[in-house]
Amino acid sequence: MLEIKNLSYVTPEGKIILDDINLTVDKKFVAITGPNGSGKSTLAKIIAGIITPTKGSITLDGVDLTNMSVTERARSGVSFAFQQPVRFKGITVMDIISIAAGRELSLDEACEYLSEVGLCARDYINREINESLSGGELKRIEIATAFARSTKLTIFDEPEAGIDLWSFQSLIKVFERMYEKTNGSIMIISHQERILSFSEQIILLKGGTIAAVGGKSDILPHLMNGDLKFECARRA
Amino acid sequence: MNGLNISSDKLSMLSKINVMAENLTGAFSLRVDGSPYAKGSSPNVTISAKKDLPGIDIRVKDGTVGEKIHIPVILTQSGIKDLVYNDFYIGENCDIEIVAGCGIHNHGHEDSAHDGIHSFHIGKNSRVYYSEKHYGENAPESGKNIMNPTTIIDIAEGGYMEMDTVQIQGVDNTIRTTKGKLGDKATLKITERIMTDGDQYAETRFEVDLDGEESGTHVISRSVARENSKQLYVSNVNGNNKCSGHTECDAIIMDAASVSAVPKISANSTDASLIHEAAIGKIAGEQLIKLMTLGLTEKEAEDKIINGFIQ
Numbered sequence: 001m002l003e004i005k006n007l008s009y010v011t012p013e014g015k016i017i018l019d020d021i022n023l024t025v026d027k028k029f030v031a032i033t034g035p036n037g038s039g040k041s042t043l044a045k046i047i048a049g050i051i052t053p054t055k056g057s058i059t060l061d062g063v064d065l066t067n068m069s070v071t072e073r074a075r076s077g078v079s080f081a082f083q084q085p086v087r088f089k090g091i092t093v094m095d096i097i098s099i100a101a102g103r104e105l106s107l108d109e110a111c112e113y114l115s116e117v118g119l120c121a122r123d124y125i126n127r128e129i130n131e132s133l134s135g136g137e138l139k140r141i142e143i144a145t146a147f148a149r150s151t152k153l154t155i156f157d158e159p160e161a162g163i164d165l166w167s168f169q170s171l172i173k174v175f176e177r178m179y180e181k182t183n184g185s186i187m188i189i190s191h192q193e194r195i196l197s198f199s200e201q202i203i204l205l206k207g208g209t210i211a212a213v214g215g216k217s218d219i220l221p222h223l224m225n226g227d228l229k230f231e232c233a234r235r236a
Numbered sequence: 237m238n239g240l241n242i243s244s245d246k247l248s249m250l251s252k253i254n255v256m257a258e259n260l261t262g263a264f265s266l267r268v269d270g271s272p273y274a275k276g277s278s279p280n281v282t283i284s285a286k287k288d289l290p291g292i293d294i295r296v297k298d299g300t301v302g303e304k305i306h307i308p309v310i311l312t313q314s315g316i317k318d319l320v321y322n323d324f325y326i327g328e329n330c331d332i333e334i335v336a337g338c339g340i341h342n343h344g345h346e347d348s349a350h351d352g353i354h355s356f357h358i359g360k361n362s363r364v365y366y367s368e369k370h371y372g373e374n375a376p377e378s379g380k381n382i383m384n385p386t387t388i389i390d391i392a393e394g395g396y397m398e399m400d401t402v403q404i405q406g407v408d409n410t411i412r413t414t415k416g417k418l419g420d421k422a423t424l425k426i427t428e429r430i431m432t433d434g435d436q437y438a439e440t441r442f443e444v445d446l447d448g449e450e451s452g453t454h455v456i457s458r459s460v461a462r463e464n465s466k467q468l469y470v471s472n473v474n475g476n477n478k479c480s481g482h483t484e485c486d487a488i489i490m491d492a493a494s495v496s497a498v499p500k501i502s503a504n505s506t507d508a509s510l511i512h513e514a515a516i517g518k519i520a521g522e523q524l525i526k527l528m529t530l531g532l533t534e535k536e537a538e539d540k541i542i543n544g545f546i547q
Contacts (some may be wrong), residue, residue, distance in 0.1 A: 050525055070528040079529070086526040089458070089486065090544030099540065100530045101348065 001026040002047070002153055002185060004013040007056030009042055009208075017042045019208045021056070025153075025187060025198040028179050032189045034205035035225075040189045041083060043205070044155045048072040048080035060153055061103075077152035077184070081145070081159060088129045091218060093141055100148040113144040116174055118166050135162040143174060152184035160192045168194045198219060240266070240274050245341070246310060251335030253369040255308040265292050267309040270318040279334075281305055290352075291321035294334075298327035298359065306335045309352065314344020314379055319351045328359035328392075336368040340381040340406070343374070349382035356387070360424075361394040367400075372406030380408035387414045391422035393448065399424070403438065404431040404546060412440045413429040418479075420448035428457040429546040432465035432493070446479035446508065455483040460542050461493035469497045475508025485514040488545060 002025040009018040018039045032040050045051040047058060049070040061120045065073050088096075096115055098105045111121030117140040127133065129141065139162045146154050157169060172195075177185050188195055196202055202219040204212040212219055242250075246268065247257055260266055263281035264272045275283050275292065281302040284293050294305065311318060326332065342348045346504055358364055372381030383403075391397055403410065416424045424444060432438050444453045453473060461467045473481040485497040501510035519541050527537035 048529055070525060071531060071533050074531040075528050082526065086520070086522050088523055088541065088544060090547055091540065092544075095540075095544065096530075099527065099532065102531060145530070147537070 001061060002187075003057075003059045004047075006059045007043075007046065007058070008054050009039075009046060010054045015210050018046070018053070021210060023105055023203065023210065023213070025185050025201070028185060029175060029199045030185060030187045030201045030203065031196050031199035032187060032205060033191060033196060034211070038205040039208040041157055042189070044080065044157050044189055045071075047153075047155060048078055050080070058128070074149075074151075076223065077113045078147050079149045079151045079154040081142045081154070081156045083157035083161065083189075085129075085132060085135075085142040087133075087138070088089065091129055092126055093129060094125045096141070096145055097148045100145040102149075105148075113148045114141075116147055116177065117144045118170055119144070136166070139163050140166065143171070147174065147178055147181075150178060150182045152182065154178065154182070154184065155187045155189070157189045158191070159188060160190060160195060168192070171195075172198050193220075196223070239362055242266075246312065246398070247385075249310045249312065249339040249341050250308055252371045252373075253310075253339045254306055254367070255306050255335060255337065259304075259306040263294070263303065264306045265294075267307075267318070267320060268308060269311055269313050270316045278303065286321060286323075289321045290319060291323070294322065294324045294327045296324070296332060298329055300327065300332055302331065304333045304335065304339060308336065311338070311340045311348045311350060312341070314342050314348055315346030317323040317349045321351075322354045322355070324354065324358075324364075326356065326358045326362050326364060327431050328361060330359065330362040330364070332363075332365075333365040336366070338368075338370050338383055338385075339408075340372040340383070342372065342381050345377070345379050347379040347382055349384070349440045351384045351386070353386045355390070356389045356391075356397065358389070358391045358395040358397055360392045360495055362392075363396045364398070366399045368401050370401075370403040370407050370410070372408070374406060374408075378414065381406055382409045383407050384411045385413075389414070389416040389424060391416070391418050391424060391542045393420045393422065395419070396423045396495050397425070399426045401426070401428045402430075402546075404429065407432075407438070408434075408436050410438045410439070410440075410443055414440075414442050416442075416444040416453065418444070418446050418448050418451035418453065421450045422448050423451065424453045426453070426455045428455075428459075430457070430459040430467065431462070431542070431546055432460075432467055433462040434465060435463075436465040436471070437467075438465070439468040440470070442473075442483070444471075444473045444481065446475045446481055447477060449478050451477065453482070454481040456481075457485045458487070458546050459485075459495065460488045460490070461495045462490045465493045466490070467493075467495045469495070469499075469514075471498075472500045473502070473510055473512070475501070475503045475505055475510050478507035479505070480511070481508070481510040483512045485516075486514040486545075488542065489516055489518055 114121040265275040497514040499512035
């Protein structure tokens with residue numbers, strides 16, 4: 001269970017990005033949604049330790065993560081799949097999946113993770129994670145990497161972006177299989193209606209505060225009707 | 237075991253430059269501490285000592301395919317200044333591999349130096365894979381390890397050469413010069429990987445003349461400069477015919493190091509197509525963070541990025 005208490009983030013220039021966020025995440029699939037600039041990605045990066053909050057605390061299964069480094073949080077069970085996957089000259093797909101798994105994987109094991117995201121392992125395993133891979137390919141490798149980690153908490157920052165040729169249904173199946181393996185929480189930042197519909201809990205951020213939290217039956221109708229004035233919910 | 241009675245410390249130094257005892261059979265040449273130590277020939281490859289200069293001539297018969305020739309050099313005594321000329325005469329329609337390299341173990345107070353001048357004459361339609369690794373190890377306060385390799389390559393019509401050169405540890409000062417001259421439909425591919433640290437200096441100079449029609453070259457240099465080390469990369473590709481040339485210099489700079497890249501391309505024919513790319517920068521912060529989110533420490537992430545970059 002992830003618990004966030006009184007979490008705020010103000011930029012060095014004084015702009016308030018997140019303002020006194022209080023949140024408990026104990027469901028399997030949780031979506032964070034909200035307009036651009038509402039603080040979604042910042043919240044995810046604070047949980048992963050990439051951004052240091054101005055105040056507040058974060059615990060995961062009772063363990064206080066607040067003062068932990070990115071590495072310590074990763075080792076304590078936090079995974080974070082980037083919105084824009086990072087490219088590396090000289091590091092191969094096999095390398096990154098092995099790093100994620102925390103051990104040297106056999107070819108068969110690595111292939112299994114790539115197959116999960118619909119990539120033909122033989123074509124990818126020895127390729128460098130560089131400019132030769134398309135945005136969509138990188139995104140799927142990023143998801144395979146999170147799968148290889150299979151930690152208590154996995155945060156995906158807009159996992160659907162750029163994977164048009166692969167179906168949403170496949171993406172959702174990956175999340176389900178990941179849950180079977182980890183029994184942890186999967187937190188997905190998304191604007192995508194189908195991902196929101198699939199989530200058990202939806203957190204709506206607006207202007208750095210939580211505008212609404214609830215199950216899909218509570219939140220989705222409001223988003224669809226525009227009651228919550230959330231202009232991005234219908235974006236494909 | 238080899239039949240040459242080579243001491244274990246020499247074998248250990250040879251292994252650092254990717255040469256094992258079992259490689260010293262057939263056509264090979266081993267040079268130790270400035271003198272020829274052992275050599276051999278095979279039915280298709282003759283290795284003979286030069287009469288007027290230190291070094292050897294390597295002659296490969298037309299049509300030789302699948303042969304691997306090792307010509308390592310090691311220096312184990314401090315203060316040696318070794319200069320050697322190795323000339324390769326490769327016939328037509330060959331497909332061979334050559335493994336060279338120099339390892340210096342310097343535990344004395346004097347500088348040790350090896351200047352190897354390698355000339356390749358590659359016959360029509362022959363393919364040559366050439367790799368060389370330069371490695372040094374010093375005791376604290378010992379003299380410097382200096383290596384100045386010069387490689388001169390002349391490729392006849394339809395010939396192909398791939399050169400893979402690595403220097404990642406223990407060479408204090410190096411000026412590496414590579415010159416290529418390509419005939420019709422000849423191709424030269426060079427990959428260089430360098431890492432410097434401490435107060436080391438590495439200078440690398442490539443000059444390729446694309447004289448032949450449909451000749452082509454691709455020069456790739458990846459380097460890492462750490463601590464107070466300095467690097468200079470100079471490339472000069474001349475397109476003198478219908479040809480293609482591509483040079484890439486990619487460097488990671490760390491600590492108080494400095495790197496300069498001076499890529500030059502000159503087209504002397506309207507059908508020459510030449511590209512150069514040069515990029516120097518520190519390790520991207522997002523790369524470190526990405527690997528840290530996978531559980532590596534910052535130091536582990538840095539090592540992984542560097543090792544991958546110059547592997």
